[in-house]
């Protein structure tokens with residue numbers, strides 16, 4: 001299998017680099033840690049290692065060296081579409097090279113072979129109370145598949161240097177099944193259906209998802225699905241979902257256990273829910289003004305939001321200092337395909353007005369939009385209007401990045417994570433010591 005061959009070929013040189021860092025340079029100081037960082041959610045402490053993606057404050061997410069615009073240009077496109085094949089992105093994340101069309105299609109073919117979901121998973125989902133959150137169902141389904149984990153089954157007989165092979169098998173099996181599970185949850189929860197969706201090996205990942213979701217414009221939605229999964233696949237290792245996968249995986253929990261945990265983190269209001277809040281804010285504006293307001297009305301509405309003690313959702317970022325290229329890519333998608341849609345026109349006006357308002361307020365370090373300022377609007381346009389489902393979509397995309405990281409973490413033999421704790425008293429002692437005058441020389 002192509003991913004296996006390519007990773008195997010790269011492994012010796014990566015292992016050498018890692019060995020050299022660990023053995024010869026282990027004492028080199030990388031960064032210092034402040035009290036503010038310890039009490040502030042470990043913000044910006046440089047302590048994670050990944051080569052799959054990097055968030056550059058000036059360019060946004062960079063996947064294996066490629067910023068979003070370049071990535072969208074270079075990856076092989078789906079047949080009859082303008083968006084890249086998701087299989088090509090997975091190849092890039094795993095291997096670090098832009099695939100040929102044939103290589104991207106090989107990954108797609110692997111997914112098609114592995115997409116069958118056992119019946120008991122659907123039965124289990126069906127038996128849950130109707131009001132169960134779709135993210136709970138999604139995470140449960142992943143966990144329910146855990147008994148098929150190659151990694152877990154082979155664990156006792158495998159040597160450490162081949163863990164990654166079982167991890168790759170699991171990652172392909174898992175990512176192949178996610179669109180089927182997600183589409184089933186969507187049709188079951190919101191439309192009362194109980195039909196097992198069928199993956200068509202002649203169609204790519206994006207088109208399969210669009211068809212199984214049964215949206216009206218399948219071709220358009222397949223393009224959006226491809227773009228959406230690619231843009232949401234990874235965002236370095238420090239965000240909650242990526243870090244959870246990494247942490248749980250470091251205990252050698254298999255990819256199913258680890259990804260189910262990652263989904264539980266993604267389900268938190270501070271992580272995966274911002275896109276629905278943002279769409280809600282746009283709809284509030286639209287409802288209040290009976291359509292797209294004037295620029296002045298929007299300016300005042302934005303100030304009213306801030307003055308009522310709320311943030312303007314979809315704007316600002318912890319790391320980025322420019323408009324998020326993931327926002328720009330989605331906006332370009334919408335403007336090319338449905339520029340006259342009210343919410344798209346409104347989002348575009350918000351892009352013009354809100355940064356000015358945030359600058360006048362003078363608090364946000366980055367007054368520009370992030371990915372969430374537009375992603376819900378696009379789903380809404382295609383008729384996927386069930387807000388609480390949006391995080392499930394995020395989860396399908398995020399699986400691509402976190403499983404690529406999981407495979408490489410096992411390939412490079414990374415150890416179990418175990419940062420050190422202090423007590424509050426110890427931290428206060430450090431502060432008191434730092435406040436003492438330096439002894440006169």
Ligand code: CMX
Pocket residue numbers: 274306310311312313314315316317318319358363364365366370371372
């Ligand atoms: N509206 C109003 N105030 C904002 C703001 C916004 N969109 N963005 C930042 N601020 C405020 C912060 O609340 C903070 O105020 P206080 O000093 O009173 O606490 C101040 O500006 C400084 O914040 P910051 O350092 O610029 O931003 P943070 O790293 O603390 O937070 C983020 C980043 C995204 C949580 C924040 O910008 C925000 O709340 N945005 C709105 C919600 C949102 O869009 N979330 C999606 C994030 C998507 C992602 O991370 O990928």
